Amino acid sequence: MIKVGIIGGSGYTGGELIRILLNHPETEIDFVYSTTRAGKPVSSAHQDLLGQTELLFSREVNPNVDVVFLCLGHGNSTKFLEENTFATHTKIIDLSNDFRLKTDSIWNGKNFVYGLPELNRTSIQKAEAIANPGCFASAIQLALLPLSKLGLLANEVHINAVTGSTGAGVGLSSTSHFSWRNNNVSWYKPFTHQHLGEIGESLASFGNPVGKLHFLPNRGNFTRGILATAYTTFDGSLEDAQQLFKDFYSDAAFTYVSEEPIHLKQVVNTNQCHIHLHKHENVLLVTSAIDNLLKGASGQAVQNLNLMFGLEEQTGLQLKAGVF
Incomplete structure (x- = not known):
């Protein structure tokens, strides 16, 4: 069994x-570290786990686990690793943005591989440390990577995406409490969102020109999921576009191209990404949908674990959406 440590398990x-x-056939949770809930049952923070586990939050870290997941706020993973040392064999999967950009990917002798399996599967399989992609970044990259690979993103790209309230984390703010969020939609960080950096680096990794990305993120009045739309000029037919996307994702474990329009409920509570293509005149519209907490965060992190330890990529991730 793969012994796992989790840092920051209450969010x-x-x-x-x-x-x-807990339901993965090849893993055993050794500890769940929390400074604010040490000694309390894990189910005190995650009530749906009552009766599913007797785990307690711990203030102690076992440095000899096989893999440690860092589920900390942005900027805190580096600080934690500076203060805590793990065994040389311990693999690291970081879910913050601390190591996603190339300029930040080498830290203390460790090379953090960008953990988008549809782009970097081979490198992930050999990696000792992973920088797990952001949620918006995952949805948008999966919508655009096939075009970038063939040099079809030289013109401007317009992106609009809406995310559920869980994307803001468990901490309360003026835009995350129920009274404000319910029956409400708004944009934030227009054209400057922090995920643009990692998106741009991935799209440019094929060596082809990439046009300006105009990204408008939105807050939705639902709890989880991301629906992203991106459009740019495209000279080929809709059938051409569908074929190039299906070819690009032919070996993908969780990304599927749908010929029917898609919606969020298809993917919420799963590790899947669904993609749909629509052509209008000379414009190609690409729609992608993911669960921000699974394919956009924890599910993709476990997908990376599976690849790093030589397991089948879908192990422990055969999750079913509830569409009604």
Whole structure:
């Protein structure tokens, strides 16, 4: 069994990670570290796990686990690793943005591989450390990578995406409490969202020109999921576009191209990404949908674990959406 440590297990991504790993046939959770809940049952923070586990939050870290997941706020993973040392064999999967960009990917002798399996599967299989992609970044990259690979993103790309409230984390803010979020939609960080950096690096990795990305993120009045739309000019037919996307994702374990329009309920509570293509005149519209806490965070982190330890990529991740 793969012994797992989780740092920061009381938030949304930590909770999803615990749920997946408790039912993963090849993993055993050794500890769930929390400074604020040490000694309390994990089910005190994640009530749906009552009766599913007797785990307690711990203030102690076992440095000899096989893999450690960092589910900390952005900027805190580096600080934690500076203060805590793990065994040389311990693999690291970081869910923050601390190591995603190339300029930040080498830290203390470790090379953090960008953990998008549809792009970097071979490198992930050999990696000792992973920088798990952001949620918006995952949805948008999966919508655009096939075009980038063939040099079809030289013109401007317009992106609009809406995310559920869990994307803001468990901490309350003026835009995340129920009274404000319910029956409400708004945009934020227009054209400057922090995920643009990692998106741009991935799209440019094929060596082809990439046009300006105009990204408008939105807050939705639902709890989980991301629906992203991106459009740019495209000279080929709709059939051409569908074929190039199907070819690109032919070996993908969780990304599927649908010929029917897609919606969020198809993917919520799963590790899947669904993609749909629509052509209008000379414009190609690409729609992608993911669960921000699974394919956009914890599910993809476990997908990376499977690849790193030589397991079948779908192990522990055969999750079913509830569409009604």
